[in-house]
Amino acid sequence: MNMKKTVNIIIWVAVLAFLLIGAYVVYNRGDSAENIGDKISDDINKDGNAKDEDGGTEQENKIMAPDFTLKDLDGNTVKLSDYKGKIVFLNFWASWCGPCTSEMPEFEEVHKEFSKGEDAVILAVNLTDGFRETEEKARKFIADNGYTMKVLLDTTGSVAQDYRIYSIPTTYVIDRDGSIVTYMEGARRGKVLLDILEKLK
Template sequence: MKKFLIGAAILIAVLFVIDKTILKEKGIAVKINEHEKYEKAKNPSELPIGLEKGERAPDFTLTDLKGNTVKLSDFKGKKVMLNFWASWCPPCKAEMPYMEQIYKKYKKEDIEIVAVNLTATEKKADDVTHFVEEYGLTFTIPLDEQGEVSAQYGVMAYPTSYFIDTDGVIRSKAIGAVSEDQMLKELLKLQ
């Protein structure tokens, strides 16, 4: 029994160290400096397209719940939180109310929430509509029915969010639910 407890304590200590060092250094966990603003890129159109910080976000075209065509490039000039989520995902459910509150309060300040639903993972097509109605969501919700955009963005865990500046450049990425405070601070750092 003592060996088990010692082993469990060591495992917890190792996981704590990994969380506090390695994951933070790799940008897998979100840490936000409140006073920092991202520098504007000098020639954003010359930056490579990719998924790393400082690269231009790949464009995509999807259809939303109302049947409208949605392109990421339509939001150029706005500060964008690009979120990948599913209705069955508990952390996604936790952050949706924060996203809606921020959207309602800051949409006039060129802040946009684009929440791509991973429709290919939903049990029923109606699950998305019911979820949106239940949570009273009013921001843009494109449907990734074939899973192509989530694959293009390398989404491996839900939710995953990219914070994209007005030039379409990725400034940060968060894997897992983001608190309202973290979300707002990150969006306000964008230029």
């Protein structure tokens, strides 16, 4: 076997190993995200407090969601802390993002369901960078689809930065006291949000 063939074999083995490792990582991330709605009940007791490994509560170790102030599509100032006492589903999205737009119809239905009570709310934070996503594009997308959920404009990217948003859609679940329960990357079914709400009530 000459040197050129040996080098080619080494390159192909390296490429194959890289692809297999990548597929394993993606599969495992998807699996954990897909089942997060079911697993959350294992980490929360009936009072809504996170449990530690010994079965006790970790109230003192709760991670509080960073508060923020953004404008909605009507120009109103909205603070996350305005919703303390409710369970908040904080969804980061953009109109150019296919997975984001695919979950929107079900999120809208969940929003309508939430509107019947006082337990929960969806806040849809648009990554309005002014280039790929502008306020006009976001506003047109919402209007064209007749969505009524609360949309907030993150024009500086500061909120996305505070929440370490590296991919969208990402949805944070924030408890009534303002603490982060969990987060989910990738598009979600509306039922996942409803199931989480039931487990946190």
